[in-house]
Amino acid sequence: MALFSEATKASPASGGTRQPTAWQGWRYRAKVASREPTTLIGVLTALLFTYLIAVPIVSIVLDAVRVQFGHERRLGKDIGDLTSYYLDRVFMSPVSVDLFWRPLFNTLTVAVGAILLSLVIGGILAWLISRTDMFGRRWFATALIVPYMLPAWTFALAWTTLFKNRTVGGQPGWFEATGFTPPDWVAYGRFPITIILALHYTPFVLLLFGSALRRFDSQLEDSARILGARRYQVALKIILPLMRPALLSSMVLIFAKCLGEFGVPYVLGLPVKFEVLSTSLFRSIASRQTGVAGVVAASIMIIGIITLIIDARLVREARRFVTVGSKGSMNRQNRLGKMRLPATVFAAAIFVLSVGLPLVTLFLSTVMKMPARFTLDNFTLDYWIGTNLNTVALQTGVLLSPDLWSAAKNTLTIVGLASLTSGILGLLVGYVVIRTPVRALSIYLRQVTFLPYLVPGIAFAAAYLSLFAVPRGPMPALYGTVTILVLALIADQMPYASRAGISAMTQLGKEPEEAAQIAGAGWLRRMILIVIPIQKGSLVTGVLLPFISGIKGLSLFVILAVPSTDVLTTYSLRLVDYHYTQAANAVVLMIATIAYLGTLAAQKLTKTNLAEGLGS
Amino acid sequence: MPTINLNGAQKNYGVNSANAVSDLDLEIGDGEFMCLLGPSGCGKTTTLRMIAGLENLSGGEIRIGEKVVDSVQEGVFVPPEKREMGLVFQSYALWPHMTIERNTDFGLRLRKLPKAEREARVEQVMQALDIAKYRDRYPSQLSGGQQQRVALARMLAVNPGVLLLDEPLSNLDARLRLEMRAELKRIHKEFKTTIVFVTHDQWEAMTLATTIAVMNNGTLQQMGTPNEIYDRPANRFVAEFVGSPPINILDLDTADMTNVAREAAVFLSARQPSLKGIGAIGLRPEAIGYTDDKVQIPSDSFSGEMIVTGVLPTGGSWILELRSDNNTLFLTTSVLPRVELGTKTHFYAETGALHVFDKAGRRIAEADSLLRDAAIN
Numbered sequence: 007m008a009l010f011s012e013a014t015k016a017s018p019a020s021g022g023t024r025q026p027t028a029w030q031g032w033r034y035r036a037k038v039a040s041r042e043p044t045t046l047i048g049v050l051t052a053l054l055f056t057y058l059i060a061v062p063i064v065s066i067v068l069d070a071v072r073v074q075f076g077h078e079r080r081l082g083k084d085i086g087d088l089t090s091y092y093l094d095r096v097f098m099s100p101v102s103v104d105l106f107w108r109p110l111f112n113t114l115t116v117a118v119g120a121i122l123l124s125l126v127i128g129g130i131l132a133w134l135i136s137r138t139d140m141f142g143r144r145w146f147a148t149a150l151i152v153p154y155m156l157p158a159w160t161f162a163l164a165w166t167t168l169f170k171n172r173t174v175g176g177q178p179g180w181f182e183a184t185g186f187t188p189p190d191w192v193a194y195g196r197f198p199i200t201i202i203l204a205l206h207y208t209p210f211v212l213l214l215f216g217s218a219l220r221r222f223d224s225q226l227e228d229s230a231r232i233l234g235a236r237r238y239q240v241a242l243k244i245i246l247p248l249m250r251p252a253l254l255s256s257m258v259l260i261f262a263k264c265l266g267e268f269g270v271p272y273v274l275g276l277p278v279k280f281e282v283l284s285t286s287l288f289r290s291i292a293s294r295q296t297g298v299a300g301v302v303a304a305s306i307m308i309i310g311i312i313t314l315i316i317d318a319r320l321v322r323e324a325r326r327f328v329t330v331g332s333k334g335s336m337n338r339q340n341r342l343g344k345m346r347l348p349a350t351v352f353a354a355a356i357f358v359l360s361v362g363l364p365l366v367t368l369f370l371s372t373v374m375k376m377p378a379r380f381t382l383d384n385f386t387l388d389y390w391i392g393t394n395l396n397t398v399a400l401q402t403g404v405l406l407s408p409d410l411w412s413a414a415k416n417t418l419t420i421v422g423l424a425s426l427t428s429g430i431l432g433l434l435v436g437y438v439v440i441r442t443p444v445r446a447l448s449i450y451l452r453q454v455t456f457l458p459y460l461v462p463g464i465a466f467a468a469a470y471l472s473l474f475a476v477p478r479g480p481m482p483a484l485y486g487t488v489t490i491l492v493l494a495l496i497a498d499q500m501p502y503a504s505r506a507g508i509s510a511m512t513q514l515g516k517e518p519e520e521a522a523q524i525a526g527a528g529w530l531r532r533m534i535l536i537v538i539p540i541q542k543g544s545l546v547t548g549v550l551l552p553f554i555s556g557i558k559g560l561s562l563f564v565i566l567a568v569p570s571t572d573v574l575t576t577y578s579l580r581l582v583d584y585h586y587t588q589a590a591n592a593v594v595l596m597i598a599t600i601a602y603l604g605t606l607a608a609q610k611l612t613k614t615n616l617a618e619g620l621g622s
Numbered sequence: 623m624p625t626i627n628l629n630g631a632q633k634n635y636g637v638n639s640a641n642a643v644s645d646l647d648l649e650i651g652d653g654e655f656m657c658l659l660g661p662s663g664c665g666k667t668t669t670l671r672m673i674a675g676l677e678n679l680s681g682g683e684i685r686i687g688e689k690v691v692d693s694v695q696e697g698v699f700v701p702p703e704k705r706e707m708g709l710v711f712q713s714y715a716l717w718p719h720m721t722i723e724r725n726t727d728f729g730l731r732l733r734k735l736p737k738a739e740r741e742a743r744v745e746q747v748m749q750a751l752d753i754a755k756y757r758d759r760y761p762s763q764l765s766g767g768q769q770q771r772v773a774l775a776r777m778l779a780v781n782p783g784v785l786l787l788d789e790p791l792s793n794l795d796a797r798l799r800l801e802m803r804a805e806l807k808r809i810h811k812e813f814k815t816t817i818v819f820v821t822h823d824q825w826e827a828m829t830l831a832t833t834i835a836v837m838n839n840g841t842l843q844q845m846g847t848p849n850e851i852y853d854r855p856a857n858r859f860v861a862e863f864v865g866s867p868p869i870n871i872l873d874l875d876t877a878d879m880t881n882v883a884r885e886a887a888v889f890l891s892a893r894q895p896s897l898k899g900i901g902a903i904g905l906r907p908e909a910i911g912y913t914d915d916k917v918q919i920p921s922d923s924f925s926g927e928m929i930v931t932g933v934l935p936t937g938g939s940w941i942l943e944l945r946s947d948n949n950t951l952f953l954t955t956s957v958l959p960r961v962e963l964g965t966k967t968h969f970y971a972e973t974g975a976l977h978v979f980d981k982a983g984r985r986i987a988e989a990d991s992l993l994r995d996a997a998i999n
Binding site: 030034038042443518520523524527528531535536540 | 693694695702703707718780
C-alpha cells in the first residue's frame with residue numbers, strides 16, 4: 007500500500023533540496039527553447055520587424071526634434087542637433103493654424119460627421135438585415151458591404167464627375183454641364199468628404215453591429231419579455247446596453263480610418279483649400295519640410311495610438327459580457343408589416359447611392375465625350391481604346407497607354423511581392439507567437455507587428471521616407487526604388503497578416519501538432535505534413551487580403567512612389583492632377599473591379615465572413 | 623516497457639503563479655493501468671503532458687527505467703517525438719486533412735517501415751478498433767465515438783510501450799462511454815501496454831484502473847488500488863472526492879459542532895481513550911443502517927435518533943436523508959424503505975466502518991486497527 011501524507015503540506019511550493027537553482031532552471035529552459043527552430047525564427051523575425059517598423063517610427067519622431075537640412079543657418083545649430091523649432095512652428099507659430107490646427111479641426115469634424123451618419127445608416131441597415139423580415143435580406147447583406155471593397159476615393163472621383171463646378175478647370179461636372187452650377191460647399195470640402203467617408207465606412211457598422219446583433223442570445227430578450235418588459239423596454243434596457251461595445255468599437259475604428267484617409271480629401275478638398283491632417287502632412291513632405299512633416303506625422307500617430315488604445319479597452323470590456331455561442335442565439339425576426347416595403351426601398355436607396363450611382367457615373371464618364379449629354383453620338387470608346395486623339399499627352403485610350411501597363415505591372419510586382427512576403431511572414435509570426443516557450447519574444451512580436459495599425463498609412467510612409475531617403479550605414483538610399491515600396495507595404499500590412507496568422511494558429515490549437523510530435527515527427531516534418539496543409543486556406547487569405555488592400559491603397563504610394571514606380575492608384579491620381587478625368591476614372595474602375603473580385607475570391611476560398619478582414 | 627518515475631516533478635506557469643504541479647513523486651509500473659484522478663485544475667493533465675514531454679518541468683526529473691528523459695537539475699530534455707509514447711487527446715486532435723487510414727498510418731510512415739508491413743499493421747489496428755470501414759473518410763465525417771477510436775488506433779499502430787489518455791471519454795455520451803470503457807480494458811489486455819489515464823470521473827477510475835493516483839491542487843493525495851482508495855482514504859479530500867453519494871463527514875474540530883458529531887466523539891473516546899487529536903469522522907452512506915426498533919441495533923455500534931426528511935429513489939436503491947437539529951446524514955439502502963417522512967428513526971454504523979481523521983485531515987491509521995480490535999473484544 008502506498009500512502010502519502012503530502013496532502014497537507016503547508017506550502018507545497020517549497021520543494022526543499024529538490025528546488026533547482028536559478029542557473030539550472032535557465033540552462034534547462036535554454037535547452038528546451040533551442041531544441042527547435044521556433045525560437046530562432048522568432049528572434050530573426052523580431053529583428054526584421056524592429057528594423058522595418060520600429061526604427062522608421064523612431065526616426066520620424068527624431069526628425070521632429072532635430073535640425074533638418076537647410077535650417078542649420080537659421081537656427082544657428084548643426085544638422086541633427088536637438089531643437090524645438092519644428093514643434094514650435096507646428097503648434098505655436100502664426101502658420102500653425104494652417105499647418106496643424108485647422109487641419110486638425112477639419113479632420114475631427116469630418117470624422118465625427120462621418121461617424122454619426124454611418125452609425126445612423128449602418129445601425130438601421132444592420133437591424134433590418136439581421137432582425138427583420140425585410141425583402142432580400144441575404145442579398146443586401148452582401149451588397150451593402152461592397153462600398154468597403156472599393157477604394158474610398160472612387161466615390162470622390164464619382165462625386166467630382168457629377169458636381170464639379172467652374173471653380174476648377176477641365177471638363178465640367180454633369181450638373182455644371184446641364185446649366186446648373188453646384189455651389190462650392192456641395193462640390194468640394196467638408197460636405198462631400200463627410201458624406202463619402204460615411205458611405206464608405208457604413209459597412210463597418212453593418213458588419214460589427216450586425217454580427218453582434220446576430221450573435222445576440224435571444225433568451226436574454228425572452229427572459230425580459232417573460233418578466234413583463236415591453237418591446238421598446240427590451241430594446242432600450244437589454245439590447246442597447248449589450249450592443250454598446252460593438253457600437254463604440256465601430257465608432258473608434260471609423261475614426262482611426264478617417265484620420266489616415268488621404269485620397270478623398272485630396273481630390274475633394276484641394277480645390278477649396280480644405281485641408282485635413284493627412285493632406286497637410288502631404289504638403290509638408292511635398293515642400294520638403296522634413297521637420298514639420300515629422301511633427302505632423304508624429305501627431306497623427308499619437309492620435310491614432312490613443313484612439314486604438316481606447317478601442318482595445320472597449321474590446322476588453324466587451325469580452326466581459328460576450329453573448330456568443332449559447333444555443334439560444336437563434337435569430338428572432340421582427341415582422342415589419344406595413345413597413346416592409348419602405349424598409350426595403352431604404353436599403354435599396356442606400357445601395358444605389360453608395361454603389362450603383364458612383365460606379366455607373368464613373369463608367370458613363372469614360373464613354374461620353376461631353377458630360378451629361380445622353381445622345382448616341384456622344385458615346386465613344388476613345389478614352390478606353392482610342393488612338394491618335396487630339397490631346398497634349400495621352401493620345402491613346404487608356405488601355406493602349408504604355409503607362410497604364412507599366413503601372414499595372416508595377417502594381418502586380420510590388421503589391422504581389424509584398425503581400426506574398428507578408429502572408430508568409432504573418433503565418434511564421436503566428437506560429438512563433440503561439441508556440442515559442444520564450445514569452446517575451448511572443449509578446450514583442452505580437453506588438454511590433456501590430457504597431458503599423460496604430461499609425462495611419464500616410465504617417466507611416468512619411469516615416470519610411472525619413473529613414474530610407476538617405477543612405478544610412480550599409481543601407482543605400484532607397485527613395486525612388488521598388489524596394490522601399492515593397493518594404494513599406496510589407497510593414498504596413500503586417501498587422502493584418504500577423505493577426506491572420508495568429509488567429510489561424512490559435513484556431514488550429516496545438517494538439518494536432520502535438521499528436522504528430524508524439525507520433526515521432528520532428529519540427530520540419532510537422533510543418534510540412536501538418537501545419538502548412540491545415541493552414542493552406544488561411545495562408546491564401548493572408549496573401550490575398552493584403553494584396554487587395556495594397557491594390558486600392560493610396561496613402562503609402564502617394565508619398566513613396568515616383569513616376570518610374572507608379573502603381574495603378576498613383577497613376578490615376580496623376581491623371582486626376584492633369585485633368586484626364588475620363589482616363590483617371592477608367593483606371594479607378596479597373597482598381598475597383600480587381601479589389602471587388604479579389605475580396606469575393608478570398609471570401610469564397612476561406613468561407614469566412616468579411617468581418618474578419620475588417621480594416622485591411 | 624520499464625517503469626516511469628517522476629521525482630519531485632514541478633510545474634508552474636510563470637514565476638508568480640501557484641504551482642500547477644508541485645513536488646510530485648509517482649511511479650508507474652510496467653503493464654499498469656493507472657488513473658490520475660482529481661477535480662478539474664488539480665494538475666492531472668499537466669502531469670500527463672509532462673510525462674509525454676509536451677510540458678516542460680519547472681523542477682525535478684522524470685526517468686523511464688534508468689534513463690533520465692527530463693531533468694531541470696541535470697539539464698536533460700528528451701523531446702516528445704523521441705519518447706516513443708502514445709497520447710490520446712481529449713479533443714482527439716485528428717489531422718483534418720488526412721483520411722482515417724493516413725491518420726493511422728502516420729507514425730508508421732515516419733518510422734520508414736516497409737510498405738507491406740505498414741499496411742498489415744494499419745489493417746490489424748483498424749480491424750481491432752472496428753474502423754476499417756471508414757478508412758477513406760475524413761475525420762470530420764465521423765461521429766465522436768468513431769473519432770475516438772481513430773485517435774486510439776493512430777497511437778496503437780506504432781505499438782507504444784506507454785499509452786497516455788487525457789480524458790478520452792469525456793466527450794462521449796453515456797452509452798458510448800460504457801462501450802469504450804470495455805474497449806479500453808480489452809486493449810490494455812490485448813496490447814499489453816502500460817496505460818496512464820486522466821479523468822475527473824471517479825466511476826471511470828474505479829472501474830478501469832489497477833492503480834489510482836488521486837490528485838488535488840497539484841499534489842498527490844493518495845496512490846493505491848481502487849479498493850484501498852475507497853476503503854482507506856488517506857485523507858479527508860480523498861474520502862470526500864471518491865464515493866457517491868459522498869461520505870458523511872462529522873467535523874469535530876469546529877466551533878459549531880453538531881450533536882451527532884459530539885455524540886460520535888463521545889462514542890470514540892469511550893471505545894479508545896488512547897486516540898487523541900481527532901479532527902473528523904467519516905461515514906460512508908452505505909455503511910449506515912437504520913431501524914425503527916432500537917433493539918435491532920447491533921451491539922458496539924455508533925447510533926443515534928434522527929428524523930427522516932427525504933427518500934430519493936435512484937433506481938434499484940434509495941438515498942435517505944436524515945436530520946436532527948443542524949445535522950444531516952445521507953445513507954443508501956437497496957431495500958425499499960418503508961418509512962414516513964417526518965418520523966423518527968435510529969441510524970447505526972459499526973465501529974469498523976468509521977473513518978477517523980486528525981485535525982489536519984489525515985487518516986489516523988492506528989485508529990483502524992484499534993477500533994477493529996475494540997470491536998472484536
